[in-house]
Amino acid sequence: MIGQRFDANGAHFAFTDRWGGVSAVPYVELNLGGAVGDDPEAVRTNRSRAAGALGLDPARVVWMNQVHGADVAEVEGPWDGDAIPSVDALATSRSGLALAVLTADCVPVLLADPVAKVASAAHAGRPGMVAGVVPAAVAAMVELGADPARIVARTGPAVCGRCYEVPEAMRAEVAAVEPAAWAETSWGTPAVDVAAGVRAQLERLGVRDVEDAGVCTLESRDHYSYRRDRTTGRLAGYVWLD
Template structure:
């Protein structure tokens, strides 16, 4: 595959910066500004969806450049829809099979891949600890975000200081599920219970996550209102089936020591 690599800024890549906290960088990507061919066009960052690995590497490098991140200093996950958290102080040799990451190392970015599930970014700017979680239906029911908050607290974070950003995800008016599935999730996360515009059973994952954060004492929460299924500029598995992944990034500003 032949590509060219001009300098890219956040606008050309369609990045959405998040003002999470002083000394903390955070952003959500879109699907524009990359080199992947259809159906992954064009800024696919997922390495396990069938896209050309060279295209994925190029796309990831473009995002690092646009965000001002050190090349190759982003930690990715092999997301398994669970609630395990990994604390990292460097880029691991292999991709950890977890759904949440925590670091206290400046310049080390944490990334979460999504295409309908919710990307969740957390930061305590005083304790200098950040975290990222992949929270879809199974992960939300399993409590991956509360587990992430607790892991951050173990490293000095205070829930009253933690600031959270819940990124684009399929909305409660679109995420239709069988009634039994809705009841199963709502039994552990009542705030996730929803109804579609057509009046059928649904789940509002972002509302559920916000309630989980509040339950852990995290009240400074901002939510990106975009629904992935309704937004052509974002990847959506429920809409398109075979498709790419966009990402949420969070990192502590400064150079790694």
Template structure:
């Protein structure tokens, strides 16, 4: 497990890339450079937070262009803090509702998976040898429910091997900032003890990224990179806990090739 600074995105600006293997593309977006107005300013990619849909659409198209992706071949989810995994085999029909899930897997080149966050952890996984990639939204409920282990299992069912997988855990609320009631910490840590944390204020906290890293290690994933940025402490990233009504940034993963 390694902490990997985000290079030119260390202050929350621009795209942060993580190498997960040959033929695999990844990115974590930031907050600036889009078209949304306050309080979603400006590169909000979340379509269910109250922002102008036209602005969200323009922002999504802009990021797709920056990443060399066809915006019609980016898969999104209706995230519900669960552990369901959706297998994506084709682009979504225009205007169709996205699937209700918190993780996705695909083996289709050029079909990107996107996960939205604003304090929860975006988790990207890849087995480039098998040609399988996955993405998960793992906050407190999802980590407790085991959404990332469920994603690993679904990737194994599609030919991946855990020993070949690489994972990237993106920016999220850090354990020094993520304050929770004592009973909530106890509930999570009864299942994922590595998530135990105490905040800078000396109160009960959760380190979700540490918990996810432990889940990946238990699943046999040897290569785990952690973006050390805390969403609450980084103005260039969206944070629901810091700002309340706000936008969402995203993690993307895809197999290169297959653009139509």
């Protein structure tokens, strides 16, 4: 259920795998995405189970409608009813709130400054990485009092550069914005490494404590992959502060 968890001086980071939930085929088992065609009651149960496994109150987990952009919403508490913003990053200075990001190949980016008590969760797919969602998330954190030199960054399971095949023209377009994302598949064709691009962006911003989950979603049957399966569930990354 909780595939990986990291803790750092009162900041907590976690990434789910696909097991331990109640969703039926093709979303088996722990689908946490509410907009992929799964039974809404199954998604609610799965979100409650995942939160419980982390010791979180499901009502204090904050989600977003992800649109592959670079907008950031500041979070002061759970959203009012269905008023969930269409953004690709959340930032908060409120302890006790968990920020969540959904992925199934894109890079989930979890950030926290344990000293300033500021956290952010970002959804960095190829378009979002190019648009600058990660720099936007860090900028939002700085506005709330964070220092990039203190930020702890964890990136979760995502399709790797050896597997993310794209047309040559797309690779060139991405690399023109972020050269570190230039990649080649294991079979020798053009590819994009979004996680490498995210790491490079963080390093340029002064974030030094960066670790990757080391899991390729396309290669791992323990994780959801849209590129592999098309109709599938979504994983979640969570970040919160004591």
